[in-house]
Amino acid sequence: MVMVPGGGLISYELAGMDVADVRFAVSPVNELTLSLRTFRDPGRYPVHLPWLRRTERVRAGLDLPLLHALTNASMWSPDYLTPRPYAPLTRIDDELAAIARVPLERMLDDLRALHPGELPEPLRGDPAAVRERITTALRAYWHACFAPWWPRMRTVLQADIIHRAQVISAHGLAAMFAGLSERVSLDGGVVRVRLTTNAGYRRSTGGEGLTLVPTLFGRGVTAPISPEEPPLIMYGTRGAGTLWQTETHRSPAALTGLLGATRAGLLTTLATPASSTELAGRLGVTTSAVNQHLRALRDAGLLTSARHGRSVLYLRSELGDALVAGGSAPDPEDRAP
Structure with a gap:
């Protein structure tokens, strides 16, 4: 479950303190999923109010009950909809295809964790049909509200990655991690991420590496709360304030x-x-x-x-x-x- 920033501790042990163990990537579907927070509480994301106004008319034709159900009051979203990107620049079609194939049991586990009581009506019923409805709704949302602006969004995200690489070159990995957020630190080869819940774990990045994903729709840092998920940190990108100006x-x-x-x-x-x-x-x-x-x-x-x-x-x-x-x-x- 991806969550908003705050108090549990997740620790990633970097294999051999190797820079090659840390990589950056941009994920269209992560941005798509995290942007759903702006539907629930636009006032928390004032930077994106111009975009919300520009897309208001086309959003009215989307599957809004389903899209609203993919976040909760704590601004959490299902882990399977914020997957670790496996290439520096992933394609939305590839990511949506992977979401359409996610095992039904995993999808249901994530949705039940998102809504511990009764699932909202759009998420009930035949799991295969729910999975298809989610994928269809996200694809329509992408084409209506993201595709026209994605080149602009992607450029801001890429510029952030270039900046972080320059920090590593000039000042080292510890300075780069410290620059992501006051909630992230690197000490003794261990990257520590402080979150809001009591969830926490410690695991090695050996064999998988640690992926850092900038996002335009995050106000701090987020990470999977399950140690079974690949090592991942999403963080708020630099330059988001200039996006719609x-x-x-x-x-x-x-x-x-x-x-x-x-x-x-x-x-x-x-x-x-x-x-x-x-x-x-x-x-x-x-x-x-x-x-x-x-x-x-x-x-x-x-x-x-x-x-x-x-x-x-x-x-x-x-x-x-x-x-x-x-x-x-x-x-x-x-x-x-």
Whole structure:
């Protein structure tokens, strides 16, 4: 059962303190499942209110009683709907296909743990039919409310992963884990995660590794409460607050005069990695126009780029940093004599 952050202790013993034992992954179905919390209590997730407003009309045509039943008042969700991703960038079709094949007994165990009393009406009846209804409802929810925005969401998640990798390179694994949340720590080769319930266990990651999954729909850290589940930590991603905003960056006047307003805005924005799709959404311009400007800035040595999965992420180079910093200085002609 995935839960909200808080008091039990889960300990993962890293096999040999090897960086290779820790990996990051993005999971579309995890995001899909965790987003159902926003239905139950939108006020707890103010960042996503613009998205909830934009999708209100299409949500009305979904199987809402079933989707509501997949969380409870404690914001828990069934473990089998938040599976460990086995590739850095999993595909929603593959994950939904796996959910459609989950053993019926496991599904029922998870649903009964979610609702210890009587199951809500949408979850009752023939288990095979319930499993099919859940899969169908999630697939429809994905196409209506996630698919149009998934490239934007995925870019924010990928940018977080790049940041964590940079922290590991510069400061080590312990600093990276500490940066996930105040509830996560690494000491003596053991990763400790503090949660809300009294559930707790200690297990090795040997042979399976520890997967870290950033999420846009988490306010802290979550992990499976069963030691039988593969080692997994989900944590709130950086940059979630910018997800639904159209940003207007005020670039220094000198920089705007040199590069033009759009390129100066892009260079100012790219203090953290982003893709052309994400930048287009944030700045309110077309992706094709953004790509032209990004290529020009990269060719001039002001940006670096790196492929991450199917996306190309851009980041200011050292020269770009210097130019932005220099452009922030006041113009000598504007100074008082």
